[in-house]
Amino acid sequence: MLKIHVSVAIRFVFNFAFRYSKEEVMEAISRFAENATLVRELSDEQGLYLLEAKVEGENSGETTQYEYMRKGRFPNHNEASETAIYKVYYENEIPVGGDKVAVYKSETGEWEDVR
Known part of the structure; x- marks a missing residue:
């Protein structure tokens, strides 16, 4: 019986350890982009799982979009194997291109710059 309770507790901590608010994600994105504008955010019962913010480019028609996705499976067949930006x-x-810029490291509770 104890194993079940410990397992439930571990899942609870694991599921909620990676929850970020819109403000926290925008703060993480601000490390890579100045003046990013929020475009879209999606949440589920555990909180924010997708956030998109953009920065206008120097030339007409150019934009850079920063996309945060929490680890997990979500509606519309969205799935992420890690929490990343x-x-x-x-x-x-x-x-026309893109790169992963940061990964959330659960061991440290910090974002790792992977550029």
């Missing part, structure tokens, strides 16, 4: 480059609203 991605940077996607757009030209005239068409994605």
Whole structure:
């Protein structure tokens, strides 16, 4: 019986250890982009799981979008194997490239810059 309670407690801590608010995610994104504007956010019963913010480029039609996704499975077949922030480059609203810029490390409770 104790194993079940410990298992439930571990799952509870694991599920809620990675919860970030919109403000916390925007703060993490601000390490990589100045003046990012919130575009979209999606939440489930555990909180924020997707956030998109963009920065206008120097040339007309250029934008850079930063996308946060929490580890897990979500509606509309969205799935992430890790909690991370991605940077996607757009030209005239068409994605032309991108990179992962940060990964959340549960061991340290910090974002690791992976650029």
